[in-house]
Amino acid sequence: MTTDPLAVAHGCAERFAARAAAHDRDASFPSDDVADLRAAGLLGLLVPAHLGGSGAGFADYVGVAMALARGSGATALVFNMHASVTGALAGVPDDLARSLGAPESFFAARDAVLAAAADGALYGVAITEREAGSRLWALRSTYAREGDGYRVRGVKSVCTGAGHLDGYLVAARAAAAAADADPRVSYFLVPAGDGLTVDATWDPLGMRATASNGLTLDVAVPADALVGGVEGLAVLLAYALPQWLVASYAAVYVGVAQATLAAALDHVASRSVAGTPGGLGSVGFVRARLGRADAQVEAARTVLEEAARRVDAAPGEPETNRWVYRAKLLAGDAAAEVAASCTEACGLGALRRGAPLERLFRDARSGAVMPPSSDVCADFLGTAALGLDPITGTEVRPW
Numbered sequence: 152m153t154t155d156p157l158a159v160a161h162g163c164a165e166r167f168a169a170r171a172a173a174h175d176r177d178a179s180f181p182s183d184d185v186a187d188l189r190a191a192g193l194l195g196l197l198v199p200a201h202l203g204g205s206g207a208g209f210a211d212y213v214g215v216a217m218a219l220a221r222g223s224g225a226t227a228l229v230f231n232m233h234a235s236v237t238g239a240l241a242g243v244p245d246d247l248a249r250s251l252g253a254p255e256s257f258f259a260a261r262d263a264v265l266a267a268a269a270d271g272a273l274y275g276v277a278i279t280e281r282e283a284g285s286r287l288w289a290l291r292s293t294y295a296r297e298g299d300g301y302r303v304r305g306v307k308s309v310c311t312g313a314g315h316l317d318g319y320l321v322a323a324r325a326a327a328a329a330a331d332a333d334p335r336v337s338y339f340l341v342p343a344g345d346g347l348t349v350d351a352t353w354d355p356l357g358m359r360a361t362a363s364n365g366l367t368l369d370v371a372v373p374a375d376a377l378v379g380g381v382e383g384l385a386v387l388l389a390y391a392l393p394q395w396l397v398a399s400y401a402a403v404y405v406g407v408a409q410a411t412l413a414a415a416l417d418h419v420a421s422r423s424v425a426g427t428p429g430g431l432g433s434v435g436f437v438r439a440r441l442g443r444a445d446a447q448v449e450a451a452r453t454v455l456e457e458a459a460r461r462v463d464a465a466p467g468e469p470e471t472n473r474w475v476y477r478a479k480l481l482a483g484d485a486a487a488e489v490a491a492s493c494t495e496a497c498g499l500g501a502l503r504r505g506a507p508l509e510r511l512f513r514d515a516r517s518g519a520v521m522p523p524s525s526d527v528c529a530d531f532l533g534t535a536a537l538g539l540d541p542i543t544g545t546e547v548r549p550w
């Protein structure tokens with residue numbers, strides 16, 4: 152049996168592709184796909200080997216997520232959320248965590264979460280709120296000390312996998328702090344169970360098979376649920392190490408763009424049209440659309456892989472972080488533009504309900520709006536290009 156994560160991911164993607172239309176139609180959670188991920192050991196991809204995982208890095212994640220997304224963008228997004236939690240926990244070096252004030256108890260709690268992932272536990276992320284979007288500084292969910300631990304209260308509007316997860320990374324602000332523009336925002340790892348209510352709100356245009364439902368929390372958690380063991384780390388980490396909040400989505404949407412181009416090529420190659428002896432592929436402007444799509448997909452993939460290489464080599468460097476934002480911007484835009492152009496090239500056959508391209512067209516639309524949106528990424532990059540600090544040099548605060 153192969154244990155190469157990329158080869159395993161390709162095998163999973165073939166099975167996901169066969170199920171994708173049904174899960175999309177019903178907006179049902181792809182439990183069978185997640186069972187495949189679990190059986191293949193991919194839920195432990197980013198978990199260090201001594202805790203039972205594969206010990207993979209960011210570039211490995213990118214390859215695996217792109218491959219999974221070629222089978223199902225929705226399942227790849229579920230995997231992305233899990234990878235964001237496990238990758239971020241595994242990726243912060245112990246000495247950095249200690250220098251930020253992490254107590255020794257944090258390391259044991261972190262290792263338990265990572266070992267559980269290698270054993271098949273599935274995690275997700277609950278940041279977004281109706282009024283705040285995913286802007287951490289604007290969140291209204293709160294936490295406060297209660298007994299030996301904390302009470303977390305709030306209403307999250309979107310959480311991929313809600314109701315199907317073993318644990319949730321929840322962002323909340325200190326209740327004691329004033330609701331000003333600079334709150335203390337912390338992450339908590341909240342186990343599934345009492346105190347969490349799933350609000351069945353998910354019936355969107357695309358990425359339907361992600362069960363990205365709402366979540367209401369009024370839950371007591373132990374002290375070691377506070378990620379890092381220190382309050383107020385959320386905004387700091389988002390700016391310092393943005394790969395798991397920014398570039399990880401890019402891998403999903405480059406994979407969706409690749410799947411879209413492949414589906415368009417299949418459609419064009421097999422479509423015969425009366426009066427056009429060579430079929431659709433003999434029409435020059437149809438070929439040109441495929442050519443532009445090919446160049447856009449490869450450009451996005453190349454930038455993503457360069458960002459990933461830099462994340463592994465020099466995480467947190469300002470130049471690395473610019474590549475991270477470039478990758479997110481280009482992936483979201485490439486997915487949406489390639490899907491729009493390819494479906495136009497393929498005609499109504501691509502847009503009939505249930506056709507692979509029709510689903511991909513809808514899935515691709517979500518890339519640019521996932522945080523930070525393409526506009527926010529572009530603003531970050533433009534600010535940096537002007538020689539200003541991309542975090543403080545503009546009125547737009549990505550996090």
Ligand SMILES: Cc1cc2nc3c(=O)[nH]c(=O)nc-3n(C[C@H](O)[C@H](O)[C@H](O)COP(=O)(O)OP(=O)(O)OC[C@H]3O[C@@H](n4cnc5c(N)ncnc54)[C@H](O)[C@@H]3O)c2cc1C
Pocket residue numbers: 232275276277278279280281282283284285286309310311312357358361363517520521522523524526527547548549
């Ligand atoms: C398929 C899918 C899965 C998702 N899964 C999750 C998940 O698992 N967990 C989670 O927490 N969230 C999740 N989200 C939610 C996602 O994070 C939000 O869609 C995103 O944060 C934007 O929020 P919004 O859509 O409410 O847009 P709005 O907040 O209404 O904003 C609209 C647009 O304006 C921009 N904008 C608005 N105000 C500002 C401002 N002050 N500064 C800069 N830009 C601004 C936004 O970036 C956005 O592009 C998911 C979304 C999708 C589509």
